[in-house]
Amino acid sequence: MxxxxxxxxxxxxxxxxxxxxxxxxxxxxxxxxxxxxxxxxxxxxxxxxxxxxxxxxxxxxxxxxxxxxxxxxxxxxxxxxxxxxxxxxxxxxxxxxxxxxxxxxxxxxxxxxxxxxxxxxxxxxxxxxxxxxxxxxxxxxxxxxxxGWNESAVLIVDSLGERQTTTIARGHNALHPSVRALEAINDPASLGYVYGAVTEHLGWRRGDEEGTVMALAALGDPERFRHLFARAVRTTPTGFSVDPAYFPPRVLTSGYPRTSRRFIAETCPERHPSEPIQDVHRDLAAALQERTEQVMLHLARRARTITRSRRLCVGGGVATNCVSIGRIIEAGIFDEVFVPPAPGxxxxxxxxxxxxxxxSRSRRPVSGVARACYLGPSYQHQALDLTPWPGLQQKTLGVESAEFLADQLAHGMIVGLFQGRVEAGPRALGNRSILASPLEPGVVERLNATVKFREPFRPFAPMVLAERAAEFFTLGQEAPYMSMASGVTDEARERVPAIVHANGTSRLQTVTRSQNAFMHDVLSAFARRTGVPVLINTSLNVKGKPICGTPEMALDCLANSGLDALLLEGRWITK
Known part of the structure; x- marks a missing residue:
């Protein structure tokens, strides 16, 4: 009792x-x-x-x-x-x-x-x-x-956690999760530190815009700086090391540069954000990205060797480098690879x-974590007052809102979507999204220039019905959290080239009915109209702003960007 x-x-x-x-x-x-x-x-x-x-x-x-x-x-x-x-x-x-x-x-x-x-x-x-x-x-x-697995290898790669930058562990017991640390690499050997340092050198914000550098890398030739990065980030039998002649050891106070005079002399001067992007910047990004992928593959193989696990979980800030994750999957080192929705x-x-x-030695199992990403607040029953946004007007949609949305997208509209609980993590996952048809001419240019206000070379990720993903993508496993870059099929290149980046990959999100029933319905309805079960999906925000967690943030995004409309909890809001 x-x-x-x-x-x-x-x-x-x-x-x-x-x-x-x-x-x-x-x-x-x-x-x-x-x-x-x-x-x-x-x-x-x-x-x-x-x-x-x-x-x-x-x-x-x-x-x-x-x-x-x-x-x-x-x-x-x-x-x-x-x-x-x-x-x-x-x-x-x-x-x-x-x-x-x-x-x-x-x-x-x-x-x-x-x-x-x-x-x-x-x-x-x-x-x-x-x-x-x-x-x-x-x-x-x-x-x-x-x-949600009962056993796997766990690879964490980030910039710094206390002293550690890279760890390999083995996880077991899905109900009472336990991890046993097996190997660790300490700072100053840090892949996240190197990537952040070069991001800053190229004129973008370290800790925020590494994804921009990853996108830029597809436009460059790694050959020019390949040998530099091979010297600067050397692999070892159990991991890697960083040459301080190129990347001086971290000092946890401001005023100490992360790249050396030698690095600058052998690459290029620091780029100011207002300066144009040149071939040398593209090539530097390409060589950095190539070396990152090589080191991540090396670490994944090490994790397979010492854990003998057939599955791999990857976390830490470097796990958001979706091209590296895609390379690990393509290499076939593991049967399946998983990245959580919030790996940072x-x-x-x-x-x-x-x-x-x-x-605490509680006997209660952990629940509600496995394969869960819709974990934040919901505003489904909140009254909506558009008075602060006098240019906006709304109408309430009926039960066929998925069909209505698919129809608007098929006719070329770019629409913000705000529904249900706020997602975890940095990727757009279908509750706080900007959606567009990949079949619309010039859609990527329009999204970058007038909606997201970001660099023109930035790609947009596709979401696809999981049951039809193999028609367009070669990944061979589910990718529910838009954290994996996949190769594409000839069908994708022919029918939806807008979602194929310059390196021939797409940062994929597969959608099942159990994961997000509404988006599954929208994709199915869009496929009935166009024959293509693929939509462009990016986060509901503009560059420099967080993903919209509240209705007020979403309405600001609609009012101050090139969005055509916003579907907010069953209400169709236009300008």
Missing amino acids: AAMNRAPSVILGMCSYTHDSSAALLVDGELIGFVEEERLSQRKHTKDYPRHAVEWLLSEAGLTAADVDAVAYNFQPAHYLAESPAALRLALSPTTRDRALPRARGFAKVGLRTHRRARALGRQFPSSRVSPVLHHRAHQLTAFAAS DAGTAIGAAIAAHTG
Whole structure:
């Protein structure tokens, strides 16, 4: 009887104070929800305490801050401190001597600051304990639990988590997720650091616009800088190393460049964002991307060797490099590869909460995480007042809204879609999307120039009925979260060339009825009209703004972009 009346276990997972703040809530092991703070605060990549996210989660569960038993934070402060004495070894080399003391001080400073931040989180919840979780362990649990598999290899590759940049683990037990770390690579060997450094060198924002560099790479020739990157990022039997002569060791304070004078002398001067893109920039991006793919393949093979697993989960910021993920799948190293919907730091709020739950030795299984991406707030029953947007008008659609939307798309309209719960992660997944017909002449140019306001070489990803994906794409497995680049068939090149990038791939999203019934209906209706079960799908936002998490954000996007219309919870809104 006492067990029946016990209070539920309430664990709040948190990513806060660094970038991409988010929160997740587990109650007795069940994931109540997860949302990135930027989707509610309108501040992209915000590092603020996720106030809006926490308020929504507690309200959704009918709880207050006093009900929270544990706050699981996605960093362990002490592991930063361990790097300080290690950093002093850099003084032994003339190449790195000037970085030794600043690096030691920087890691110590961040370790102490992380400790203070964890304590500050605890003060927000008077009845809770704070559980700091090793950053890569949070990534590992997020990726493995989201896969729903009972066993797999887990590869995490990012810029930095405390000291670690790359880890290989083995996950097991889908109901009580557990990961066993097998190998780790520590900073300054960091693939994410190198990619971010070159992104910044090429004039884009590090930590935000690496995807732009990946797109640019398809237009360049890697030959010019291939040997440079082979020297700068060398593979080793158990991983890779980074040559400090090209990429000086990280210092966790501003004012220390991430590329060396030698790198600049052997490539090109830093590009200002306002400067035109030249062949040298395209070639530098191409060589960087090629080396990234080679190293990721090498790490995947290492994960296969030491885990003997036939499946692979990939997480961390570098897991958003969809071309690399596609290369791993094409290589046939594993039977299946999985990337969670939120592979970056925001998603670690889920993994941190799972770590705290399993660490409490609760017998309750973890639920609501496997293959779930629609985890944020919904506004289905909210009244809509268009007064702040005097140029907009609305009409309510009936039950045939999927047919209506498909018809508008087939006639060339570009439409924003806002329905159901906010998705997790950076890709458009069909609840906060901009949709367009891939058959419309000039649609990519129009989307980039007048809707998204971004570079003209940026490609747009296709969504396709999962049951017909093989007609157009060669990936050979489902890709539910738009995180994998696939080769295309002759049918795709002939019928929907708008979704084929210059490198002959498409960042694919497959849609099943169980995953998103409405989008499955829209794709089916579009196929009946056009013979093609493929739509262009990109996130509901413009460049520099977060994906629209609220109706107000979506209406602003419609009013201030080249969108033709917005379908918002069954209401058709036009200008």
